[in-house]
Amino acid sequence: MATTPDVENRESRGGHFDAAEREQSVRSKTAGSRSRFERSRASLAGGVSTGLRRSAHPYPLFFSRGEGSQIVDVDENPYLDYTLAWGPLILGHNPPEVTRAIGRQLANGTTFGAQHDLEYEVAERLIEAIPCADLVCYANSGTEIVQVALRLARAVTGRTQYLKFEGHYHGWDDSVLLSYHPSLEEIERAQGRAVPTGAGQRPDGGAVIAEWNNRESVEQAFAAHGAELSAVICEPLLANSGSIPPAPGFLEFLRQVTSENGALLIFDEVITGFRLAYGGAQERYGITPDLATFAKAVGAGTPLSALAGQRRYMDAIASGRVVHAGTLNGNPLSLAAAKAGLDVLRSKGAAGYEHLRRRAETLREGLERILRSHGFTVCTCGDGPVFTLSFAAAPPHNYRDTLAALRDLYRDFALALLDEGVLVLPDGRWYVSFAHSDSDIDQTLAAVSRAAH
Numbered sequence: 375m376a377t378t379p380d381v382e383n384r385e386s387r388g389g390h391f392d393a394a395e396r397e398q399s400v401r402s403k404t405a406g407s408r409s410r411f412e413r414s415r416a417s418l419a420g421g422v423s424t425g426l427r428r429s430a431h432p433y434p435l436f437f438s439r440g441e442g443s444q445i446v447d448v449d450e451n452p453y454l455d456y457t458l459a460w461g462p463l464i465l466g467h468n469p470p471e472v473t474r475a476i477g478r479q480l481a482n483g484t485t486f487g488a489q490h491d492l493e494y495e496v497a498e499r500l501i502e503a504i505p506c507a508d509l510v511c512y513a514n515s516g517t518e519i520v521q522v523a524l525r526l527a528r529a530v531t532g533r534t535q536y537l538k539f540e541g542h543y544h545g546w547d548d549s550v551l552l553s554y555h556p557s558l559e560e561i562e563r564a565q566g567r568a569v570p571t572g573a574g575q576r577p578d579g580g581a582v583i584a585e586w587n588n589r590e591s592v593e594q595a596f597a598a599h600g601a602e603l604s605a606v607i608c609e610p611l612l613a614n615s616g617s618i619p620p621a622p623g624f625l626e627f628l629r630q631v632t633s634e635n636g637a638l639l640i641f642d643e644v645i646t647g648f649r650l651a652y653g654g655a656q657e658r659y660g661i662t663p664d665l666a667t668f669a670k671a672v673g674a675g676t677p678l679s680a681l682a683g684q685r686r687y688m689d690a691i692a693s694g695r696v697v698h699a700g701t702l703n704g705n706p707l708s709l710a711a712a713k714a715g716l717d718v719l720r721s722k723g724a725a726g727y728e729h730l731r732r733r734a735e736t737l738r739e740g741l742e743r744i745l746r747s748h749g750f751t752v753c754t755c756g757d758g759p760v761f762t763l764s765f766a767a768a769p770p771h772n773y774r775d776t777l778a779a780l781r782d783l784y785r786d787f788a789l790a791l792l793d794e795g796v797l798v799l800p801d802g803r804w805y806v807s808f809a810h811s812d813s814d815i816d817q818t819l820a821a822v823s824r825a826a827h
C-alpha cells in the first residue's frame with residue numbers, strides 16, 4: 375500500500391514556484407475571466423459545464439479562440455495549450471480541413487435524424503483503422519458509448535457484473551464512476567467493494583474492482599465472481615490516473631483470462647484512440663479486444679463517440695436485440711468533422727505518429743531535466759503524446775502509487791506555467807498534438823526554466 379504523500383516525499387520538495395507572486399500576477403492579467411466567472415456562477419451551477427473544470431486555479435479562465443497549439447483567453451493572453459480540451463484536439467485548435475468540412479456541412483443542415491452518406495463513410499474509415507472493428511455504432515460522448523459496450527457485454531454473455539480497475543475512468547454514469555480516485559481511507563473502509571465517487575450514486579453498479587497491473591487481484595476477482603463477470607474494461611494506458619502503461623504482459627494476461635472465462639475484453643480507447651497510434655492502443659500494444667470505445671480524438675473536437683467490435687458481438691446491436699439509441703447519434707456535423715479529421719490523421723502515417731511521439735519525448739525529458747536541475751524530485755510516466763508529470767520519486771505502477779505525488783506542488787507549478795503562458799491540466803497530464811512544433815517545445819521548456827528558476 376502506498377504511504378501518504380507527506381511522509382514519503384517530504385524530502386523531495388526541491389524549491390518552490392513563488393505561488394503567492396504567481397497568483398497575484400495571474401489574477402492581475404485575467405480580470406476578464408474573473409468577472410465572467412462571477413457572472414456565470416449566478417446562472418450556471420458552479421459556473422462551469424463539467425465538474426472537473428471547477429478545480430482550475432485560481433479560477434476557471436474564459437477563452438475566446440484557439441489556433442493550432444495556441445489558445446487565447448478573453449483578456450487576450452495567449453497560451454501554449456497542452457490540455458487539448460481534455461484530449462479531443464489531437465490536431466490542435468481549429469484545424470483547417472476540419473473547420474472547412476464543418477462549414478460545408480453547416481450549409482446543408484446540422485442534423486437529419488435519418489441516414490446520410492457520412493455515416494458509412496466514417497464507419498468504413500473506423501473499420502479500416504481499428505483492429506477489433508468489424509462493425510461500429512455511434513453515440514455523442516464517451517460516457518454513453520461505454521454504456522452501450524457494457525450492455526452489449528451483458529447481453530451476449532447473459533451475466534450481470536463486470537470488472538473495472540481502481541483509478542480508471544469510464545465516464546460519469548453510476549455504473550462506472552466507481553473507485554475512480556478514492557482516498558486510502560475510502561479504499562480501506564470499502565474492504566474490496568467499489569467506492570462511489572459522488573453523492574446520489576447507486577452503491578456498486580455491478581462493478582468488481584481490481585488493481586491495475588496486478589494479475590493476482592484479477593485472478594482473485596475471477597475466482598470469486600467469474601461466473602457473473604460479463605466483461606473486463608480498462609483504459610489500456612491508464613491516462614486518467616498517472617498515465618500508467620500496462621506492465622509487460624499485462625494486456626496479454628487480460629486477453630487470456632477473459633477468453634478462458636467467457637468474459638469480453640473491452641478497451642476504453644476514449645483517450646488512446648487515434649493518439650497512441652492511428653489504430654489506437656490495440657495497434658500500439660498488439661492486443662485485440664472484443665470491443666473498444668472511442669471518443670475525444672475521433673470527433674476532432676465535436677461530440678462523437680463510437681463503439682467498435684467483432685461482428686459476433688455487434689450483431690446483437692445490428693439486429694436490435696440490444697437497444698442502442700440517441701436523437702443526435704451520427705449527426706452530420708460531428709461526422710463531417712470526424713471524416714476530415716480521420717483523413718488528416720491517416721495521412722500522417724506511422725512516420726507522422728512516430729514524429730509526434732519523439733516530440734512529446736523531447737518535452738517530457740526536458741521537463742524532467744530542468745526541474746531536477748532545480749532540485750525537484752520529479753518523474754514522468756506515459757506513452758508518447760500523453761504523459762503525466764508528478765512530483766514523486768518513482769513512476770507509479772498502479773493507482774495507489776499515484777497518491778504519493780505532491781499535488782499541492784504540482785498546482786503551484788501549473789500556476790507558474792500559466793503565468794508564463796503555458797496551459798496544462800490540473801492533474802499533471804500533458805497532451806501533445808500534431809499542431810505542436812519543435813519551437814513550441816523549446817518555448818515551453820524555456821517557460822519551465824523561468825517558472826522553476
Ligand code: PLP
Binds near residue numbers: 517520546
Ligand atoms: N473513458 C475515458 C477513458 C475517458 O477519459 C473519458 C473522459 O474523459 C470517458 C470515458 C468519458 O467520456 P465523455 O467525457 O465524453 O463522456
